[in-house]
Amino acid sequence: MPDSSSPVVLAFDRVSLSFGGETVLREVSFAMRRGESMIVLGAAGSGKTVLLKTALGLLTATSGRIELFGEDVTGLDEQAWYERRSHVGVLFQEGGLFDSLTIEENVAYPMLNQPRLACPEEEVIRRVQESLNFVELGHTLEKFPSELSGGMRRRVGIARAIVTQPDLLLYDSPTAGLDPITANTIIALIIKGRDMRHATTFMVTHRYQDGQLLAGFHHDEATGQLLPVNGQRETGRTHYLVLREGAVVFDGSATELEASRDPYVRRFVRREEGA
Ligand SMILES: Nc1ncnc2c1ncn2[C@@H]1O[C@H](COP(=O)(O)OP(=O)(O)OP(=O)(O)O)[C@@H](O)[C@H]1O
Ligand SMILES: [Mg+2]
Incomplete structure (x- = not known):
């Protein structure tokens, strides 16, 4: 159960980012501690993907x-x-996903391209199969992405995200363009990944229900099912960030989000719509 003494996994302190003359992140601040989940909501173009890429150093603040992971990474060079x-x-x-690589090769890719993760080929194959x-x-190893459905490709993307057993997982709009049932399957996998490995999870989404599932359910290892969270334990581990034109206009719990009177924030809240 994270609290203010859990180590900081990812934190922004007044981060701004401009492309040419256009400012797309405006003094964004937040902190995620180990084991927490953060859900980022915001209209199209509000800066969600830019935020995620900045957290990875793919865009420079x-x-x-x-x-x-507790280290100041501002201004690190590309190698670092x-x-x-x-x-x-x-x-x-x-x-x-790389269209010209098989599913097996796609999932193996992060394992093969990081010197820190170098390991014998059998170990790579085992980890890819496991993911x-x-x-x-597990039956699609030899297929190519074009042979899979959109939902299956998204699942391969999740397998590739978890294959390195990372401490932090970032998901950008994992349910976009999927039907509601497939979308729920994807979120169930994200919850399973979070709960089995206690990974800190950052998820951008347009669907309020995705956040409700992440905050309100946990993976039950005994049955393999998602079960509702009783009490505040898990919900307290999830917080929401709402972005508007690159600025954080809300940072708080699900309960606080639902109580918000801000018309922009309310656009993302759908009460009792089911998951
Ligand atoms: N590489 C880039 N160069 C210039 N402008 C960019 C670049 N990437 C993003 N932007 C601009 O930054 C703003 C935020 O884009 P971003 O992709 O983060 O939006 P988003 O919230 O992820 O939207 P969506 O919900 O559609 O995915 C947009 O105005 C976009 O045009
Ligand atoms: Mg985006």
């Missing part, structure tokens, strides 16, 4: 300070960022 990224699993918004089994796609 114009000002402010970024802390990753590259090493830090080996501790982070990512599902990019656009999926990012694909985790998303129930």
